[in-house]
Amino acid sequence: MAEAAAEQRGILGWIERSGNKLPDPVFLFFWLIAILVLVSIVASLLGWSALHPTEIDEATGTASVITASSLLSPENIQRLWVDMPQTFTHFHPLGYVLVVMLGAGVAERAGLFGTAMRAGVRNAPTILLTPLVVLVGMLGNLAADAAYVVLIPLAGIIFHAAGRHPVAGIAAAFAGVSGGFSANLLPGQLDALLFGITEAAVETVFGDFTPNIVGNWYFIAAMTFVFLPVIWYVTDKIIEPRLGPWNASMAGNAVSPEQQGEVADGDRALTDGERKGLRRAGLAVLGVVALWLLFTFGPGTPLIDETATPEARLNPFYRSLVAGFFILFLLAGWAYGSAAGTISNHRDLVKMMSGAMEDLAYYLVLAFAAAHFVAMFAWSNLGLILAVQGADFLGSSGLPAWALLAAIILVSALLNIFVGSASAKWALLSPVLVPMLMLLGISPEMATAAYRVGDSATNIITPLMVYFPLILIFCQRWQKDFGLGSLAATMLPYSVGLMISGLALTIAWVVFDLPLGPGAEVFMEVPATVSGGEAVPAS
Structure with a gap:
């Protein structure tokens, strides 16, 4: 009881109590919509406005004026009820995630x-x-939940077999999977999800925008190489010495025999079928890559727009990558499952795809709420007004771009302690942050990259993170007195190290103006047209 009481004191206890008082992210959006309606009414009555940054009034020859619109105006009420199906189904992240997960669900369920x-x-x-x-x-972030339930307990077993403290292995794996949540050598599901939200944020202000879901590829690959030595050093030089030597008497029966059996099963040797499946999956991946190269550079170049401007020629290729990831995961999972015995026929394949959609049930509810929040924010014109005024304020402050992005990282990291969902946080922040930074000449890809750094760093220290209790159970299998405070204290050095290194990486990236991915730069020209035009990046 004393230990439990101690865990409720201090900053971690305050974070846990405060976070638990927050509503579910779905209802958080509904509450924010209610607040947004009230603010829009007040803003409309007070005549809140801003000069349009680029649009000229043809009658006067001066900048157009943007005025706040009440969400209870007849026009907006009609929009809400009449366009509700369209508002939901046209929410860009929805289609991206559903398509990618149809394939990834097969790869995950096939094993x-x-x-x-x-x-x-x-x-x-x-x-x-x-x-x-x-x-x-x-790299296991591509596998979503599988990385948490397979790799993390397996790391404890492997460390134990090597004569090292099992909790150190669990901590290292947790830091890699969750602290390095955005780091990877390849884009994946998270890129499709976040850039879908970025696309929606841009279009609320600037009209049509073509997302590039590999627009952070170089940056997240660099994150992998920067975060790896940080987590390695913290594990071997700070965490493991702090844990001290481990002996069998420290272990308890904190989990049921069934759970222990499931965890131990992760250490069994690969079967011949599994090895054969991995080889077939590798061949399937190579086949999909070769197919996309053929579509891009082969006869007719269907994934290159030869008539477009140089910076837009690869837009069809970028937009095809969502389908590319779907085909890659689907065929790789099918090839593996047919060899390993987890897929017997096409009916098993369909069941796995259906199961993946079942897992997304909560996301669909969240997307419904987020889609309406983003859309109503645009209808009120508050997003553009705040973006223009915020850009004017930040521009007059003289702060360099790296300092602005560092501030976004810190805000994202702080918000992450209270709202665990990466998509929910970005849906809250992006409608203002992305247009505001675009008006300062900072690209949507760079805004997304900065958010990802902040989102990753504090994942591993908040008790509100959905897998935090599960990681605690994994630790208690090896050390029965390992409590919530013990886990938070163990992961805090990782969080600090990832935050410092992530800030340094972002600042260096901006200062040296390095490309974030194919066709994606840190800076851009201020959009030439707004509300129906397309943001034109700098060449």
């Missing part, structure tokens, strides 16, 4: 992701054990 992670860390040399666990954890 491809779990087997690939087991194969990656089981026979690792002792000296390279920590970095390999961390690297597989970061």
Whole structure:
């Protein structure tokens, strides 16, 4: 009881209590919509306005004036009720996530992701054990939930087998999977989700915008190489010495025999079928890559617009990547499952795709609420007014771009302590942040990259993170007196290290003006047209 009371004191206890008082993210959006309606009424009555940054009134020859619109005006009430199906189904992240998850759900349920992670860390040399666990954890983000339920407990078993403290292995894997949530060598589901929200944020102010879901590829690959030594150092030099030597008497029966059996099952050797499945999956991946190269550079170049301007020629390729990831995950999962015995026929494949959609039930509800919040924010004109006024204020402040982006990282990290969902936070922040930064010449891709750094760093220290209790159970299997405060204290050095290194990476990226991904730059020209025009990036 004393230990439990102690855990409720201090900053971590305050965070836990405060966060638990927040409503579910779905209702958080509904509450924000109610507040938005009230603010829009007040703004309309007070005549809130701003000069349009680029649009000229043809009659007067001066800048057009943007005025706040009440969400209870007849026009907006009609929009709400008449366009509700369209508002929901046209929410860009929805289609992206549903398509990608149709394929990723097959790969996960067939066992491809779990087997690939087991194969990656089981026979690792002792000296390279920590970095390999961390690297597989970061790459395992492509597998979504599978990385949490397979790799993290497996890391504890492997560390124990190597004579090291099992909790150190769990901490390293947790830091890689969750602290390095956005770091990866390849774009994946998260890129499709976040850039879908970015697209919606841009279009609320600037009209049509073509998202580039590989627009952070170079940046997240660099995050992988920057975060890897940080987590490695913290594990071997800070966390493991702090934990001290481990002995069997520290372990308890904190989990049921069934749960212990499931965790221990992760350490079994690969079967011949699983090895064959991994080989087939690898061939399937190579086949999909070759197919997309053919579509891009082969006869007719269907994924290149030869008639477009140089910076827009690859837009069809970028937009095809959502379908590309769907095909890649689907065929790789099918190839693995047919060899490993987890997929017997096409009916199994359909069941796995259906199961993936069932897992997205909560996301669909969240997307409904977020879609209406984003749309109503645009109808009120408050997003554009705040973006213009915020851009004027920040522009007059003289702050360099790197300082603005560093502030966004810190705000994202703080908000992450209270709202765990990456998509929910970005849906809250992006309608103002993305247009505001665009008006300052900072690209949507750079705004998204900065958000990702802040979102990753504090994932591992908030008790509100959905997998935090599960990680605690994994730790208690090896150390029965390991409590919530113990886990938070163990992960705090990782969080600080990731925050510092992430800030340094972002600042350096902006100062040296490095490309964020294919066709994606840090800076852009202020959009030439607004409300129906397309944001034109700098060449």
